[in-house]
Amino acid sequence: FIGDPKDILDEYTELTGKAPMPPLWSFGFWMSRITYFSEKDGMEVAAKLRENKVPSDVIHFDTGWFGVDWRNDYTFPKDRFPDPARMLKEFKEQGFEISLWQLPYFTPENVLFDELVEKDLVVRDAKGNIPYEDAVLDFTNPATIEWYQDKIKGLLDLGVAVIKVDFGEAAPANGIFHNKKTGFYEHNYYPLRYNKAVADITKEVNGDAFIWARSAWAGSQRYPVHWGGDAATSDNAMSATLRGGLSFGLSGFSFWSHDIGGFTQAAPEDLYARWTPFGMLSSHVRSHGNPPTEPWEYSEEFLNGFRLADNMRYQLMPYVIAQSKHSSENGLPMVRALFVEYPDDPGSWLVDDQYLFGSDILVAPLFESVTSRDVYLPPGQWIDYQTGKTYGGGWHNIAGGEIPVIMLVKSGSVIPHIKLAQSTKDMDWSTLELKVYGNSDSTPSGFVYLPEKEKVETITLRKSGSNYRVVTDPYRSEVNWKVTVVK
Template sequence: MSSFETESLNQSIDIIREFKKTDNTFFLGARVDRIDPSGRSGLLRWKRFAKKPRFAFNQGDFRFEPTRPWTFPNEYAEEPALPFELSFVSPRTVRLRVKTRPGVLDSRSSVMLDGELPGDEHESWSRSASGDAGEGGETAGPIVWSSPFGSVTIERDPLRFVFRDGQGRKLTGTYHYSDTTCLVNSEPTPFSFVRSTSDMRQALAASFCLSPGEKLYGCGESFTRLDKRGQKIDLWVKDAHGVQTSQMYKPVPLLLSSRGYGMFVHSSAPMTFDMGCSYDEANVLYCADETLDLFFFFGQPKDILSEYTALTGRSPVPPLWSFGLWMSRITYKSEREVRETAGLLRQHRIPCDVLHLDTGWFEKDWQCDYTFSPSRFNDAQTMIADLHRQGFRTSLWQLPYFTPSNELFAEIIDRGLAIRDADGELPTEDAILDFSNPETVRWYQQKLAGLLKLGVGAFKVDFGEAAPRGGQYHSGKSGFYEHNLYPLRYNQAAADITRQTTGEAIIWARSAWAGSQRYPLHWGGDAEISDSAMAASLRGGLSLGLSGFTYWSHDIGGFTRQSPEALYRRWLPFGLLVSHSRCHGAPPKEPWEYGDGFVESFREAAELRYKLMPYIYTQAWLSSKTGHPMIRTLFFEFPDDQTSWTIEDAYLFGSDLLVAPLLEEGSARDVYLPPGRWIDYQSGLHYEGRRWQTIEAGNVPVVLLVRDGAIIPHAALAQHTGDINWDDIQYRRFASVPERTGECGGYYYHPLEQRLYELRDGKDGVYKTGR
C-alpha cells in the first residue's frame, strides 16, 4: 500500500497515520550542524529512528529507538545534514524553511502569495550570539534575532527554534525529542520528518509547545468549536455536505494563538493540524510536503491578519450592489418565474439587489453548457436588461465538471482542457477543467465573457472541491499538490474575467484555499436547517474571518430542505447582519410563500440592513485596507479581555455593532458584553460591559448593540442600493451620556465620491471631515 491512502474518492488525508506506521523511517531534528556567517542559514542534522514495540504490564506501545540503515550501495547518509534558512519579511514576520532532502532551498513562489515576496527585511532585526562556534557548530551558543515585536532564537544543540515576544516572554518553540516527559518517548511527535517505506514519500511534523490556557483559532471556514485547542483538523478541500462536521469547503493553513502569535504553513500539500488533541501541550503541524515553509507572525489578531494578508493578498471591495439582498432558490427555471419574483419583491416593498438563477437556467437542469434554455427563456438579454432597470443584477450558477452527456464533454476532451491521470486517461467519470492550463482558463473565460456581455453581474462559482488527487495537471504537479490549489485557480479564473469584462470584482464561491480572499466573495455552503446548523454557520464565518477573508455569506434559513418559519425568522437578521446576504436553498425562500405576517417581518429585517448600508459599505472599505474581517470575534477588537476569547455565539459586525443571534427558540438570550458600555440599537437601553447580560430582542428578532460613543451613518429607505441618496445620510450618535459632546466618532465612506470622511460630534451636531 502506498503512503497517504484513503478509503474512498476525495476523502481527507490524515497525515498522522504516516507517523504511526512502524515500518516507516523517522528522522528527528537533532542539532544545528553548521550555520553560515550570516547566522540565518545552514544545515540541520537529523537522527535516524525506528518505532519499536514495548510491552509493559500487559500493554503494548511503540517507542523511538535509534536505528541504522540497511542500504546498498553504502552512499546514503545515516544521519543527513539538510538545509534550513531564516528570513525576515517584516519586523513582525519571520520565515523558516527546512528541507528534508539534499539540495538548495528555492524561492518557492506560488499562486498562494500575492506577487513576489518583499526583499529580506533583516535590517529591522538585530543579531546577538553567545559562545564561540566550535568545530561543526555543535558546541556554539544560541543565535538570537530580535525586532521591536519579538525574537527568534536558534538553539544549536539540542535543536530548537524558540519564539518570544517583544518583552522576552516565550510564546512557543519547537519540540526536540529529548524534551518529552512522557513515559512513551514518541509522544508528543517531535520536530521531525518521516519517510514512507512504500514509496519514499516524505512528510514533516513541525511540533511546537503549547502553554496552559492557550487558545488557537483559524484553519479556514471550520465549523467545529471556534477554539481549535484540543482538536485535530485535516486541511483538505472537500465538499463538507453541510456545516456540522470537521470537513471544510475552505481550509486555510493559518493559526492564531491567544498568546500573541500566528503561523502560516505555505504549502498546498495535504496537512493535518493536531492542536493539543493527541498530546495536550503540543501543537503539531503535519504537512505532507518535503519542505517546511513556515511564516511566523508576532502580534495580536489584527496585526497577524494584516501581516498574513500582506503576503497572500487582501480582498478588494466588491461592487456596491453586491451588499444588497440576494434572492434565490433551488431553482428558478424560467424567465416567467424570474420576472414574477422580481415583480413581487417590488410589490411587497422588500429591498433587494440581486436575483440568482441556480442550476435550472440551462435546457437540462444541472448540465452546465453556458446557454440559457431556449424553451424557457424567450429573450435572456432583454430579461436581464429589464431587471437592471428595476434595480436588480442577475447572478448565474455554473460548475467546472462536465458529465459525458454534456454536449461540451467531447470538446473539452478533444482540446486537452480536462485533468488527466498518469496514463493520459480521465481519472473520474466527468471531464474536470484543469485551471492550471492557460488554454483551459482562456476557454472557460470566453464562455463566461459571453454571458457577462449579455449583462450578467456575477457567477456562482460552485463546487471545486473534487480535483482528483490522482490527476496529472498541466502545471507539472500531481493532484497531491494541485487538489488544494484548485479552488484558488478556479476563483481567480472567474473573478479575473468578471473584472476584465464589467470592471467589478465579484464572484460567489463555495470552495477556497489560502489566497482565495483576493477573489471575493465566498459563502458557507450547504447548511442544514436546524438551530445547531445556524450556530455552526456562525462559527464557520468567524473562523474564516480569522483566516484572512474579509467578506462572507451563508444561506439564510439553511439550504437542505424548506426552512421552518420560526427558524427562518430568527436566522434572517443574522443573515442580514454579515457582509453579504442571500436567501437560498430548497424552496420556498420568498417571504410571501410563508404568509403576510412573515412578509412584514422579512421586510422589517431587510429594511434594517438597507438603512445601515452606509455603515456596512464604510466598514467594507476600511476592512479591505487592512485584511480584517467584517464579522469579527469579540477578542479581535478586545484581545486583552480574557472572556472575549471564549465567545463563539455572538460577534462584532464591523467595529461598532455587536450582534447576538437568537440561536434557539425564545425572545431573549444571555449575551457577554466586552469592556465599555453598550447601547441596544432597538430599545435604546444601556448596558455595562465586561459582564453577562440577559437581553430581550426587539421587533427584529436579534440582539443588536452599539458601542458607546459610535456614530453610525444611516441611509433613507430604498428598494435597492442604486436608489440610495448618498448625499442625504443621517449620522446617528450613540452615547450613554447624551448631553456630553465631543466624545463620539465614526467614519463614512462615500461610494460615489470614493472618499472617506471622519465623523465627530459637537455642540451643533455631527461634523464630517474628509480624509
C-alpha cells in the same frame, strides 16, 4: 506574524492579498432558491419583491437555467429565455442584477464533454484517463483558462453581473495536471485558480473582480465573495454557520455570506425568522436553498418581520459599506470575532456564538426558539439598537426586539443611516443621518464612505449642549448630515 489580532490579519493579508471592495449593489439582498427555471420565474419574483416592498438588488438563477438542470453549457435555452440580452436589461431597469450558477465539472451527457476531452482541457490520471466519470477543468492549463473565460465572457457581455463559482473542492487526488503536478499538490490550489479565472474575466468585462464562490484557499480573499455552502436546515447548523464564518474571517477573508434558513430543506418559519437578521447583519446576504425561500410564501407575520430586518439593513447601508471599505483595506472580517477588537479582554476570547458586525455593532443571534439569551459584552457601555437600553460590560440576559436578534452598539459610536430605498441604485447619498449612540462621549466618531470614492473617511462630532454637531466633515458640500442622539 506578531502583534494583536488586527496586526496579524493586516500582516497576513499584506502577504496573501487583501479583498478588494465589492460593488455597492452586491451589499443588497439576494433572492434565490433551488431553482428558478425561466425568465418568467425571475420576472415574477422581481414583481413580488417590489409589490411586497422587500428591498432587493440581486436575483440568482441556480442550477435550472440551462437546457437540462445541472448540465452546465453556458447557454440560455430559447424556449425559456427567448431574448437574454433584453431580459437582463429589463431586470437592470427594475434595479436588479442577475447572478448565474455554474460549476467546473462536466458529465459525459454534457454537450461540451467531448470537446473538453478532445482538446485536453481536463485533468487526467497517470494513465491518461479521466479520474472521475465527470470531466474536471484543469486550471493549470492556459488553454483551459482561455476556453473557460470565453464562455463566462459571453454571459457577462450579455449583461450578467456575477457568476456563482460553485464546487471546486473535488480536484482529483490521483490527477496529473497540465503543469505536471499531482492532485496531492494541486488539491488546495484548485479553488484559488478557479476563483481567479472567474474573477479576472469579470473584472475585465464588468470592472469588478466580484464572484460568488464556495471553495477557497489562502489568497482567495482577493476574489470576494464566498459563502458558507449548503448548511443543514436546523438550529445547530445555524450556530455552526456562525462558527465557520468567524473562522473564515480569521483566515483573512473580509467578506462572507450564508444561506438564510439553511439549504437542505424548506426552512421552518421560526428558524427562518431567527436566521434572517443574522443574514442581514453579515457582509452579504442571500436567501437560498430548497423552496420556498421567498418571504411572501410564508405567513403575513413572517413577511412583515422579514421586511423589517431587510429595511434595517438597507437603512444601515452607509455603515455597511464604510465598515466594508475599512475592512478591505486592513484585512479585517466584517463578521468579526470579539477578541479581534478586544484582545486584552479575556472573556472576548471565549465567545463563539456572537460577533461584531464591523467594529461598532455587536450581534447575538437567537439560535433556539427563545425570545432572550445570555450575551457577553466586552468592556464599556453598549446600547441596544432596538430598545435604546444601556448595558455595561459582562454577562447579561437580553431579549430580542421586534426583529428577533440581540444587536447592540458600542457607546461613542456614530452609525450612519440612509433613507430607505428598494434598491441600492435608488439610494440618495446626498442626505445621511448620523446616529450617535451614548451621551457621555464628548467627541464620538465613525467611518463614512460614499460609493465610488477612493477611501474611507472618519467623521467626528462634538457635544454641544444636549446635542452634537459635526466638526470633522470629509464631504463638506456633498452630504447634508442629520444628527440624532440615541441615549
